[in-house]
Amino acid sequence: MSPEKMSHHPIKMKDVADRVEVSLMTISRALNTPDKVSRQTLKKIKEAMVDLGYVPNLIAGTLSSKKSRFVGALVPYLNSSPFTDTIRSLANHLREHHYQLLIGSTNYSVHEEEALLMSILGHRPEAIVLTGGLHSSNSRNILNQAGIPVVEIWDLPKKPIDLVVGYSNHDSGYQITRRMIQRGYTSIVYAITSSNDDRGEQRLRGYISALEEFGLPILVERIGNPPVQMEQGIQAISNILAYEQKPDALICVSDTMAVGSIFECQRRKINIPKDIAIAGFGDFEISSNIVPSLTTVSVSGHEIGLKTAKLILKRLQNQPVNNSILKVSSNIIERETI
Structure with missing residues (x-):
């Protein structure tokens, strides 16, 4: 198979203008302010550009x-x-x-x-x-x-x-913790990474505000560094199982961590939510499809x-x-x- 014939001379704006039989100014308007060019002319210019293989010089446009x-x-x-x-x-x-x-x-x-x-x-x-x-x-x-x-x-x-x-990360942390409390959970762990995630820290402060309001214990697990991975959710469950008094709920800083926690509970034959309730943040695609489906805070x-x-x-x-x-x-x- 023979190679395609290549031009050694780059196509210029003038070539497009000549093909469509319009001025260089019209071509310039079509590229920079297309709303100022008629639909019919704009269509012809676009077709000519494709046919000729013309690529606008964006650097030149930027300079001008x-x-x-x-x-x-x-x-x-x-x-x-x-x-x-x-x-x-x-x-x-x-x-x-x-x-x-x-x-x-x-x-x-x-x-x-x-x-x-x-x-x-x-x-x-x-x-x-x-x-x-x-x-x-x-x-x-x-x-x-x-x-x-x-x-x-x-x-x-x-x-x-x-x-x-x-949106307020503090309020979202407060609201999901309050929802857990309304469902009857009284020993709620918040799992978060160890540093750098400012939005996660704000959710943590919201969690603390809700627990202080209801006089419940503050239980925080800091695991690894961001970005959040499923392994951190696995580790969260392992850490919780070492508690002398087992918590009845876990809020994870991200759905990714929460999904890891669900997988680890399934591996250990821990019933969700009977033995422990789990919630996350993010409403990822997997969150509604995993079994059991994950309770989460959703932001569009x-x-x-x-x-x-x-x-x-x-x-x-x-x-x-x-x-x-x-x-x-x-x-x-x-x-x-x-």
């Missing part, structure tokens, strides 16, 4: 317009359903408005976040999205001086940098992503933002484990 057409987003961990839903929703809505998303993973480290910010800001993004409200002082200073929209998501920080789309990652994209676009289009802090709801999904 001083707009990069991309948004940077940093999440703690990409292999997590809620964060994945947020990124997908955010990227899809931005793409509809001709913006692309550049994604980085901080591995729950404020220092890695700072390094990623320096790298991304060097490419002149038009906005930045950060997960949570815990950042290094250098990061906060850099972002305050960047002169672009900054959105903190998945939390309600006490001192927002700019815009916020999130899709909603967070969509609201974040809309906030960014409003700012970039110089539209008024009436509310810089958008709250999303967290809901308890009660299933078979309590």
Whole structure:
């Protein structure tokens, strides 16, 4: 089979303009402000671009317009359903408005976040999205001086940098603990990683608030470091079984940990919820499909992503933002484990 014939001369915008018989200005409008070009002309231009193999020079466009057409987003961990839903929703809505998303993973480290910010800001993004409200002082200073929209998501920080789309992790921790107490559980363990997970720590404080309100013992298991793994849930059950007085309920900082706990209970022939009730946070896909199905706190990652994209676009289009802090709801999904 002979190789395809390749051109040694890159296709230029003028070639597309000549094919469609329009001006270079019309081609430029089609690429940068397509809403200002008629549908019929836009269709012809797109067909010509595909037929000729033309790829717009985005760097040249950036230099001439001083707009990069991309948004940077940093999440703690990409292999997590809620964060994945947020990124997908955010990227899809931005793409509809001709913006692309550049994604980085901080591995729950404020220092890695700072390094990623320096790298991304060097490419002149038009906005930045950060997960949570815990950042290094250098990061906060850099972002305050960047002169672009900054959105903190998945939390309600006490001192927002700019815009916020999130929910109260403290309240969600309080509510799931209160639900356990209402179901009659009185010895409730909270399992969390040992460091760096600020949102998990806020849920822990909510758990403590509920137990103090009802005069119940505070039982905390710190296991490993983030990101959360199923093995930490397995270890949580092993640790609980060593208690002199066995707890009757376990709240895990994440559904991933909670699922690991369920697997370990099944291996040890521990009945859920008769011997121990289990709950998590996240409402992952596996949470409703595992047997017994997992009680969890659900927050819509899709909603967070969509609201974040809309906030960014409003700012970039110089539209008024009436509310810089958008709250999303967290809901308890009660299933078979309590």
